[in-house]
Amino acid sequence: MAEVKLAQHKSMRDVFGEKLLALSRKDERVLALDGDLANSTKLDKIAENKPEKFLQMGIAEQNMLGVAAGLATVGFQPWVCSFAAFVVKRALDQIAVSIAQPKLNVKMVGAYSGLLNGCTGKSHQSLEDIAIMRSLANMIVLAPADAVELERMMEFAYEYDGPIYIRLARDPLPVIFDSASYRFELGKGIQVRNGNDVTLISTGTQTHRAIEAAEMLEKEGLSAGILHIPSIKPIDVEAIVAAAEKTNAIVTIEEHTIYGGLGGAVAEVLGEYAPVPLERIGVRDRNGESGSNDALLQKYGLTPGHIVDGVRRVLERKKKVKN
Incomplete structure (x- = not known):
């Protein structure tokens, strides 16, 4: 941890x-x-x-x-x-x-x-x-x-x-990480936070926003785990499958297009090994533009609040699968 x-x-x-x-x-x-x-x-x-x-x-x-x-x-x-x-x-x-x-x-x-x-x-x-x-x-x-x-x-x-x-x-x-104890391992994800209702899978700059989103969700009574993926290729198939099997709901989070990035890589793993409801938080078929950090995060749907909204959407789909 x-x-x-x-x-x-x-x-x-x-x-x-x-x-x-x-x-x-x-x-x-x-x-x-x-x-x-x-x-x-x-x-x-x-x-x-x-x-x-x-x-x-x-x-x-x-x-x-x-x-x-x-x-x-x-x-x-x-x-x-x-x-x-x-x-x-x-x-x-x-x-x-x-x-x-x-x-x-x-x-x-x-x-x-x-x-x-x-x-x-x-x-x-x-x-x-x-x-x-x-x-x-x-x-x-x-x-x-x-x-x-x-x-x-x-x-x-x-x-x-x-x-x-x-x-x-x-x-x-x-x-996020302690300099004395952190070790990087190629192809391995890092379980930043444990949770039972949904797993947030993030990479790069979005991991700290995933942490903020998980804290917001906790106040609503929802338990969100966080799997940080520093190695996108090769990717940690075992950890992603384990997260899917534990929570049966995944939200990917990246400061990148959802097409072919972390969301695409995780979708490939889930499609092959553990199909569960998936929500991808990232840029959706749009070019960037100039603006302040806060304005761009808000416009492109990358804030902790947008992550929380994504969790709500995937949990609704999770309910439908159970029913």
């Missing part, structure tokens, strides 16, 4: 920059590749403190991923970081053909993922990156819930020989 400390906030991108700097000092193979956004992604920490490990590739993401592939073939471990929209969508062919197919040791980090990226609007938002990356053979797809989990993921990624995509949020987020 995770130790939840939602009052404390910490920035993923700051931790990413600090941890990558530490890895670059530890291992001569580690390189940071930047697409002219180092100040935003915090790759500037490497540029300032370990400049020989920092490669400025400019606003040319396809070339950047191609260079990363080449570096990997001669023994380096390149870490490529830019906005998720630019890393994944602009350079998909290079990722698929030059990195994923030969299973090269390239780490791709999508910063500024989802909707909440500082009013930059739909051209800079990425609501499809999980769906795209998990469709590629040999690709691992990870989405941390907080800065503690990100640091452990990076330690795993450093040791793993192969391509990995890690999805980061822009703004400071509540700390």
Whole structure:
């Protein structure tokens, strides 16, 4: 069970920059590749403190991923970081053909993922990156819930020989996990909260909102369990099936389109092994837009209140199945 400390906030991108700097000092193979956004992604920490490990590739993401592939073939471990929209969508062919197919040791980090990226609007938002990356053979797809989990993921990624995509949020987020005890394990979900009426399955930034929703539901007399999924590919089939068998009602929660993301992945598991009523909370066939975090969460139906509404809907379907 995770130790939840939602009052404390910490920035993923700051931790990413600090941890990558530490890895670059530890291992001569580690390189940071930047697409002219180092100040935003915090790759500037490497540029300032370990400049020989920092490669400025400019606003040319396809070339950047191609260079990363080449570096990997001669023994380096390149870490490529830019906005998720630019890393994944602009350079998909290079990722698929030059990195994923030969299973090269390239780490791709999508910063500024989802909707909440500082009013930059739909051209800079990425609501499809999980769906795209998990469709590629040999690709691992990870989405941390907080800065503690990100640091452990990076330690795993450093040791793993192969391509990995890690999805980061822009703004400071509540700390969910205890840094002394948390351990990341590929393909394993984390039971953040136990419950009997419904299971909330969340990933990334939405896990702390799932916790808030579960607390709201508790006041209504409803018991909601929370299964956090940091490893979207491979996914924890066993934990998802166990949750379905225990509560017979699932709500997935993600800051991403419901098509092909966490909701799609969970639906695939349930369809094969444990069909139960499912409600998917995420962006529904819409592009993003500029706006404040609160306004976007409200408009796109991603607040804790929207999660509570989703629980009510799935519980109604659960009743019908029983009857």
